[in-house]
Amino acid sequence: MAENANLVDVLVVGAGPVGLITAYQLARFGGVSVRIIEKHAKSVQDAYGRAITLFPRTSEMLDQLGLADELLQEAFACRETVAYNSRGEEVHGRGWSFMNEMRDTTFDFSLVLRQKYQEEIFRNALRRYGVEVESPVELVGIDFGDTAASLSSHPVIATVRDTESEAPRTIRCKYLVGADGGRSSVRTLLAIPFEGSTSEDRWVRIDGHVKTNLPKPRTYCAIESPTHGNVLWVGLDRGATRIGYAFTDDRANAYPEFDEQAAIKEAIAAVKPFTLEFERVDWWTIYTVGQRIAKHFFVRDRVFLAGDACHTHSSGAAQGMNTGIHDAVNLGWKLSLVLRGLAPPSLLNTYEMERRPHVEKLIQYDADISRLMTNRLPENWQGDPTADVNEVLAKIMDEAQSFNSGLGISYEALADNPLVSASTSFGSLKPGMRAVDIPLLRPGTFEHTRLIRETPNVGCFYVVFFAPESSRQLPGALYQGVDQSGTINEYIKSECSWSLVYYAMLNLVKVALLAT
Template structure:
């Protein structure tokens, strides 16, 4: 990475300029540079300031899958705490079955059947190292103070001019780019300067979060805990990396009245101890604490003028009740990165990049809708819609909401509606709906018979993966394969386009893919031992099928083994040989 003291004498033109060097901005920049796009990240705070914050801690399964597909996960697994268990206590007694976090114990259909708990400062450190490994430009201590667009210029020109100030020297300099990304947090300058409304509200409720080394007589400590308190709401007990723990609780008006001089570290510690009663708690070390106000806001648009985009907290904020903040931001960054890359490279049609706003805004709105209820119930309050017994236990309703939102919380059930990318075709040949995540089925490597996961052999390389499921090895399917080959011999752009890769999934096992299939496979081949993959994806064994995966691993469309259908879909979103 370059020096943290940039001057106007350095490079001033980039494909993408990213304002904000938190985890979302770093992840976005890493992907862009990894895929061959020039990018510059500028963060107004120094690393030591960034690392002083505890902030986000939980990375859920779908997020882990996305990070794994980008080659980022291994160092995080080395540092983080893999949490597979939860516990709920009320009046010192364990509630069985538990409530709220129990979805962590029922994660299926993924290799990552756990929540990785890793404090944000470690996540950011890993991402900074990865950013350096791909040679991206990263500056600290510089603040964005202005930007503008020349709308008369084409999208492939450097139409965005942004102005930055070195916060130490007060020197100003300008950068030109094709796109400007605001990943600069809830108080985003990019969002405000672009005139994008931030819709929603802020409540009167406040929460405290405190991290440290803790000793307690609570029986189960290295599990995600919910301690149901009538004075401190639904108290969070989260085992952290490096043997630390986070305690989170509602800082109610009654509690605040005890401290007219405001909240200090000592107050945060004392009330954390009170929130855990009847268990005793002693803080051996305090690493970080915060008091913050709960609110839910979403940008009216996630992009403007086709050149300015928002990601992460710059586009949406919500409570930490469901621990979704960083996960949602990572999903933003992954969704946007490959679309930007393909657009900058001239491969994707404009409609592809336009799906970023519609897809991510719809997912975030779902989160905000139920986050409002979670935040109230965790503060031991009833949502306005609740018409039941007000003397009942709010923790019961909170548990029900978490149960219903389990697939959303893990991220495995997040899906997008039909659009330019997600095109629904025949549903009788494959059960996976376009815009949703396919099961991470196990396949077998030819020769070694080693097991490999589908999501591992289709990494995010800013490419679409055409998966040909061969079904039963009989003459009718062999004829379909031959017809597909003849089509490809004339439509060579389907195999020459760098944004398209092919794989063949063959039922059973064999000494070689050629012999098992009776012909040369399309791209690399893997065996589907026991036809499990065909079964899990609902593939018609008599006819086979094609599933085209987007770069982020979601299904773009499904169709029969027909060259025309494959070509129709890919040509509608990509420029191939034009």
């Protein structure tokens, strides 16, 4: 009996947002047992800081998982951006201005909520499915049995230790997910190379409640400081504010110890010519900027890496948590289908196949904007060496607009990816693209609703029929078309040129058009 208690389908290591969302999906979809462990006690991680921003596509994904409403009730919905030059003059088209163009989504804003509060919501949601985070529990070893065995076996042997009692024990699982951050124990224990570099750049982030004469303090704001780089100013939840600036050698050498008071003093200098006074500091940190990516996201056919465990970058583009949640959502439904016997294990190979290209794109993008935010041109810059770094930064961020919002992210057709086939393209809409969250009417009551709300992510497939308004009665015409042609596809091609048939796999980004 004790041995069975240590058997589980999936063991998730790390209870940050990525680990919590992964475990939550598996519990929500049903038919799969899951455990989640966290090395640090919650009180240790209870800082207000860390990640803060969810962009529209991430909010859509969380909405499909039934989590968006509660996040929105606690968040600051940031709908305005502004940039100021060193003289305090507002300049247009710079800084975070791409956020003003996030369209074609209900979530046409940045959802700003500090990670502490997001994790509380995710933990409570997971608890409703009977899964509690086990903490403080540290992963100290990974061994393997026969990984080629059937899914009825538990070939992954995880050795864990309660960090308070120091008592070790083993948990046997079918799959293990490492969502345990940039210093991942899973990645380290399996000796998975973490390729990339750590730069000499460091940034300071400080959260708190402030008084200021900044004209638009409740925005996503950039201040172009000649001494502190492209300064970040963000209105946070609960009336708080985040300020971030470059921690240069000049800043470091000016203090025998760079403590909280030094961080406050430099924040005041960073936002000049505006005034700043801290009423309270909730959290602050100095961190090193670097870009790294794991050589493998999926090893031994049984172990996955997700989020910071397989890719790290700066907070310059505010993409860290967004990219990690995209990892978790991509992995969650695939792992669930395989474990429930509804898809072959080969489906799991598409996780890295689909996610890696976007992570690699983010890594390069982040390297460029990290340098620009510290008043330096990108390392491989081929343009004018005297170019204004703030103008170059604005151009690069604007060009990456659909990538930043997540709304333009899609998965390309690859010969060895069974989910995305080039042969099923139809017009401008192609398999692998996001299904647009269009407004809909319920057929019986004509209530207004929208596609994503009507197709929640519950680990199943949907077939959705779209038809144009017509003077003909659609049901009769449809039946007539089917009778005459023998197939719905033939009717659609001959009678409804704008009708599309979506086979939306979990209604995320997997879209295959059947009307071809």
